[in-house]
Amino acid sequence: MAQEKELTLAIERYDRHFPFFDGTVAAPDGYKLKVFQVGQSSDLRDGVDRHGRMLHGAEFDVGEFSMSTYLMAKGRNMPIAGIPIFPRRLFSQSQMWVHPESELWEPKDLVGKKVALSSFQTTLSLLAKGDMKFHYDVPWEDIHWLVTTEEKVEFKVKEGVKVEFIGGRADLGRMLADREIDAFFLPHPPHSVVSGETPARRLFADPKAEELDYFEKVGDFPIMHVVAIRQSLVDSDPSLAHGVFDMFNQAKTLAQTYYEDPNWSRLAWGRHYFEEERNLFVRDPWENGFARNKANLERFIKYSHDQGLIDEIYPPSHLFAEETLDT
DSSP states (O other): OOOOEEEEEEEOOOGGGHHHHTTOSOOOTTEEEEEEEOOSSSOOTTOSOHHHHHHHHOOOSEEEEEHHHHHHHHHTTOSEEEEEEEEEEOOSGGGEEEOTTSSOOSGGGGTTOEEEESOTTSHHHHHHHHHHHHTSOOOGGGSEEEEOSOOSSOOOOOTTOOEEEOOOGGGHHHHHHTTSSSEEEOSSOOHHHHTTSSOOEESSSSHHHHHHHHHHHHOSOOEEEEEEEEHHHHHHOTHHHHHHHHHHHHHHHHHHHGGGSTTSSSSTTHHHHHHHHHHHSSSOTTOOSHHHHHHHHHHHHHHHHHTTSSSSOOOGGGGBOGGGTTO
């Protein structure tokens, strides 16, 4: 019997990833998993900077990866391949925050304002700027952007665009309260805002309704992360790419069964929320595979090119291991 090869996997501990940590998901044939919980930026559990460590240090065989940084990496022919699994998704509308007493209520109100981001190329930043321009007809170029995190992949800022590095992400709540900034777009608001210490509100009066309208118009739940694998592994074992795809879908199916227990979540009405979401979305917003997500990917590629992060628009098929394009 051939000895199993070790396959290292770097992911976050979402509910859909629990099966990896409790050992209930099966590894691809011929492999045994070694799973690491690695944060994407400032998380101290088992290290930090999952995206940078995989991209520049090749520390992991397979990893959850920033969609935006991945688009840039593929545009520069870096040695990683994609698997059409998308473990993190967010709408941009709920991640836009302003001062609660401001008169800012919609994207057009942000023209000429100072808006803070994580990095310019962070996927939420890419999505929010792209949605501003192509969904709300508000040019992102007309906003003064302040970034708090160093960029993972170098790029040249478009001429005439104001992008200023300020650091100090933890200070954004205070800066908003003191009117030093007008808004911030972040998937993880500063602790002072989440805890209620610093007042802030979302830009849209009813972001949930705004996001449902967006879903109905564009047809998908925007991708934040993709699963990436080292190109050398795919080259040496082409079947591994499909094996990883099947493994993540198995984990997704297992995770869905958790909600059959009405008290699985600490949320008192967790099962109600699960049923409500199932009824609101006409199709599974978390569906993986290349065909189902092609339009979503095309939109991100357009956004990335428009924002100067990639030099040319390439087909979505360029992103993935060839063996997974039939998914």
